[in-house]
Amino acid sequence: MIECKLNIQLEGFKLDAKFTIPDKGITVVFGPSGSGKTTLLRAIAGLEKSDTGFLKVGDSIWQSDHNFVPTHKRQIGYVFQDAALFDHLNVEGNLNYVIKRKTGLTKEFIDSIYTLLDIKPLINRSTVQLSGGEKQRVAIARALLTNPKILLLDEPLSALDIKRKKEILPYLDSLHNQLDIPILYVTHSQDETSRLADHLMLIEDGKIIGNGPINEILTRFDLPLSHSSDAISIFDARVMSRDTDFNLMHLEFKGGQFIVPDNKLPIESLVRIRVAARDVSITKKKQTDTSILNIFPAVVEEMVPEGDAQVMVRLTLKGVVLLACLTRKSAYSLKLDQGLSVFIQVKSVAILS
Amino acid sequence: MLNDLDISAIIVTIKLASLSTAILILIGTPLAWWLSQTRIKFKVIIEAFIALPLILPPTVLGFYLLLTLGPNGPIGEFLESLGGSSIAFTFSGLVVGSVIYSLPFVVQPLQNSFSSVGRQSMEVAATLGASKIDCFFTVAVPLARSGFITAAVLGFAHTIGEFGVVLMIGGNIPGETGVLSIAIYDHVETMEYGKAHWLSAGLLIMSFLMLIFVYVFNRHFSIMRYKD
Numbered sequence: 001m002i003e004c005k006l007n008i009q010l011e012g013f014k015l016d017a018k019f020t021i022p023d024k025g026i027t028v029v030f031g032p033s034g035s036g037k038t039t040l041l042r043a044i045a046g047l048e049k050s051d052t053g054f055l056k057v058g059d060s061i062w063q064s065d066h067n068f069v070p071t072h073k074r075q076i077g078y079v080f081q082d083a084a085l086f087d088h089l090n091v092e093g094n095l096n097y098v099i100k101r102k103t104g105l106t107k108e109f110i111d112s113i114y115t116l117l118d119i120k121p122l123i124n125r126s127t128v129q130l131s132g133g134e135k136q137r138v139a140i141a142r143a144l145l146t147n148p149k150i151l152l153l154d155e156p157l158s159a160l161d162i163k164r165k166k167e168i169l170p171y172l173d174s175l176h177n178q179l180d181i182p183i184l185y186v187t188h189s190q191d192e193t194s195r196l197a198d199h200l201m202l203i204e205d206g207k208i209i210g211n212g213p214i215n216e217i218l219t220r221f222d223l224p225l226s227h228s229s230d231a232i233s234i235f236d237a238r239v240m241s242r243d244t245d246f247n248l249m250h251l252e253f254k255g256g257q258f259i260v261p262d263n264k265l266p267i268e269s270l271v272r273i274r275v276a277a278r279d280v281s282i283t284k285k286k287q288t289d290t291s292i293l294n295i296f297p298a299v300v301e302e303m304v305p306e307g308d309a310q311v312m313v314r315l316t317l318k319g320v321v322l323l324a325c326l327t328r329k330s331a332y333s334l335k336l337d338q339g340l341s342v343f344i345q346v347k348s349v350a351i352l353s
Numbered sequence: 354m355l356n357d358l359d360i361s362a363i364i365v366t367i368k369l370a371s372l373s374t375a376i377l378i379l380i381g382t383p384l385a386w387w388l389s390q391t392r393i394k395f396k397v398i399i400e401a402f403i404a405l406p407l408i409l410p411p412t413v414l415g416f417y418l419l420l421t422l423g424p425n426g427p428i429g430e431f432l433e434s435l436g437g438s439s440i441a442f443t444f445s446g447l448v449v450g451s452v453i454y455s456l457p458f459v460v461q462p463l464q465n466s467f468s469s470v471g472r473q474s475m476e477v478a479a480t481l482g483a484s485k486i487d488c489f490f491t492v493a494v495p496l497a498r499s500g501f502i503t504a505a506v507l508g509f510a511h512t513i514g515e516f517g518v519v520l521m522i523g524g525n526i527p528g529e530t531g532v533l534s535i536a537i538y539d540h541v542e543t544m545e546y547g548k549a550h551w552l553s554a555g556l557l558i559m560s561f562l563m564l565i566f567v568y569v570f571n572r573h574f575s576i577m578r579y580k581d
Contacts, residue, residue: 047476071479072487078480084473088495097491101482146482 002150002182006043006053006063015039015048015206023058025198026176026183028214036206037186038081041152044184045078046071057182058149077143077151082159083135085127091138092123098145105147116178117141117171133164137171144179151175151183157192172196173353194234194274195352219314219321221304226312226323231277233322234352239269251351255317259293260349272352277312279347280324284334286343294346298322300336311336315344355551361528362536362552369444369532370512373451377459377508378501380452385463386493404457411454415521418450422522442524447532450518458507466500467493499571506567510560 001023008015015036021027029037042048044055046062046069055063062069085094099105114120117137122130130138136156143151156172157165169192175183176196187193193200193214200217202210202225210223215234218225225231237253242262251258251271258273265271286295298315306312311331313324324344326336336342355363388400406414422441423429429439440446470493478488494501516534523530525539533552540549 045480047479071476072482072484074480076480078477080473080477084477086474086477086492086496088492088498097478097483098481101487142481146480 001056002058003054003056004044006050006055008039008043008048008050010039010048013039013206015043017043017206017208019201019208019211021182021184021199021201021211023182024180026185026196027199027201028193028197029184029186029201029203030188030193030197031203032188035203037188037203038154039206040203041078041154041184041186044150045076045152046074060149075146075149077140077146077148079136079139079143079151079153079156081155083132083139085130085135085138085142087127090124090126091119091130094127094138094142095119095123095145098142102146105145109147110145113141113144116144116174131164132160133167136160136168140171140175148181151179151181153183153185155186155188157189158187169195190230190232194232195272215321219323221302221312221314226277226314227304227306229278231312231323231325233275233277235273235320237271237273239265239267239271241267251349253320255298255320255322256296258346258349260351263351265351270353274350274352275322275346276348276350277323277325279349280322281345281347282313282315282324282326282330282334282336283343283345287345290345292345292347294349296344296346298342298344300338300340300342302338303331303336315342317344355548358527358531359536359548359552362531362533365444365528365531366513366533369447369451370509372448373455373512374459374505374509376448376452377455378505381456381459381463381504381508385460386467386489388460388464389467403460406454407457411515411517412521414454415450415518418446418453418518419522422446422449441522442526442530444529447519447523447530450522451512451515454515454518455508455511458511459504462500462503462507463497466497466503470496502570503567506563510563513556514560 002021004020005018006015007017013036017040029040031037039048043050049068050063052065053063054065055061060075061067062074086097089097099110117140119138119141122134122138127135127138140153140156157168160168173196185192185196197214199212200210200214201208202217202223210217210220217223218231219233220226235253237251237258240250240252240257242249243259247262248259249262249265251260251273253273286297296317298317301314301316301321303311303313305328306325309328311326311328313326313331313336315322315324322344334342384403388396419441420426421428422439424433424439424441426439429441432439440449474492474496475488478492483491514534516538519530519532520535523532523535525531525535533556537549537552540546540552
């Protein structure tokens with residue numbers, strides 16, 4: 001577990017970061033620009049100093065009241081927004097910079113990182129010959145070579161165009177699946193968040209306003225994400241079977257089974273599903289003469305008005321929480337209320353991985 | 354062509370410029386680094402003080418150095434109290450004068466290139482496990498190498514060219530404080546224009562070559578460090 005209680009006072013800005021996050025998986029730090037996301041990462045890395053506070057990552061205490069461990073003695077991997085490779089060294093020199101300074105790195109460990117990020121073809125290149133995506137791969141590999149207790153990624157895709165983003169996202173997926181260390185990932189991109197986050201930490205004006213498992217944070221009505229016009233729910237599913245007649249596949253999740261167009265994912269693979277609140281409609285009786293394939297029984301948990309004409313409804317289906325955005329008129333004519341059993345129809349589903 | 358005095362002047366000058374440049378890099382590097390990093394309020398005063406030799410008439414600088422280093426000056430008295438002797442009119446005195454006179458030519462290019470190295474590269478190195486001093490030698494210095502070349506060449510060339518300061522505190526003692534610029538002046542005084550030409554043209558060509566070297570080197574590195 002990572003325990004953080006830090007106050008950073010900068011010119012005209014104050015960060016008040018008090019939170020704990022689990023020591024596995026990706027925690028996305030999400031918030032608008034200027035909200036203090038980067039400052040938070042810098043504070044964890046020891047690049048911003050807070051006079052008092054507490055920071056514990058795994059079993060290492062990096063700051064307690066009077067004891068401040070300087071950056072170079074913290075076992076962190078930090079990936080800067082623009083990769084920040086050393087231009088006076090080539091790719092190998094950049095990676096060796098770490099290898100020379102860390103004792104006890106085995107060849108297997110180094111090779112595993114090179115394989116993870118496919119570094120071998122780049123190793124003799126000069127840093128100026130690399131594309132933006134390749135630079136980030138080298139930067140991530142360099143950060144991982146420190147054998148970090150936590151990996152900090154500061155908007156690693158923000159400087160890249162869409163093509164390069166697509167190029168590097170699979171590498172981030174494999175970090176996600178193969179690393180045992182916690183990853184703190186700063187971004188203001190909803191796409192990256194929904195694809196990568198296991199946990200979500202919302203930050204606004206230097207304050208942590210929400211922190212928890214991603215779907216919980218997406219669907220809580222006391223937090224802003226559930227109120228935006230592109231509110232979503234995210235959950236995990238597994239490819240169960242395929243229907244070759246109609247070219248569909250069946251995805252099993254805790255609340256039932258989704259039927260979606262087959263995208264050739266192997267059976268048993270784990271996928272992440274995104275459902276937009278505006279793609280979910282509610283009926284009182286189960287419709288049978290409908291084109292919609294994905295219909296599930298659910299219970300209304302809570303509803304709030306959204307603007308003048310709409311309501312946002314939070315529903316549970318066997319423990320899975322999901323948002324539906326309806327017109328106020330529909331909610332009125334259906335007499336929706338807390339605890340009511342209904343059917344939800346999901347018009348479309350996005351598969352994220 | 355060149356007489357013995359000229360040869361000794363060339364030797365003294367090269368010795369003086371080399372030693373001064375070495376001392377200047379040693380003093381100028383930490384000073385320039387500190388200036389590039391610090392945010393203290395009276396930084397401009399220190400910068401102005403270092404830049405003073407750029408605009409001060411060398412004779413003014415030489416005059417005050419003479420007063421300070423001479424037997425009755427504070428440093429001269431201090432040295433004599435230690436059993437030594439005043440360093441005015443000695444080679445050591447010339448070195449001290451040259452270092453002060455050429456300081457801005459070394460500190461300013463170093464400070465500029467240290468500033469352009471930027472905070473981030475140093476922070477990256479720290480996250481990779483490098484201590485501050487390690488960061489300095491493995492990141493700041495290599496990234497600022499064009500600044501070092503510029504500083505060394507300017508410091509060297511400027512020391513060779515000084516006249517007013519060496520005249521005031523050197524006294525033109527052959528083999529000890531007699532340098533090239535004064536030798537040229539002496540030749541002109543005695544109407545030996547031919548000899549003055551040999552030395553002058555030599556200096557002119559050498560200065561030109563050194564500057565070409567600086568420009569080529571820096572262009573080479575600005576290409577190497579091209580960022581897309």
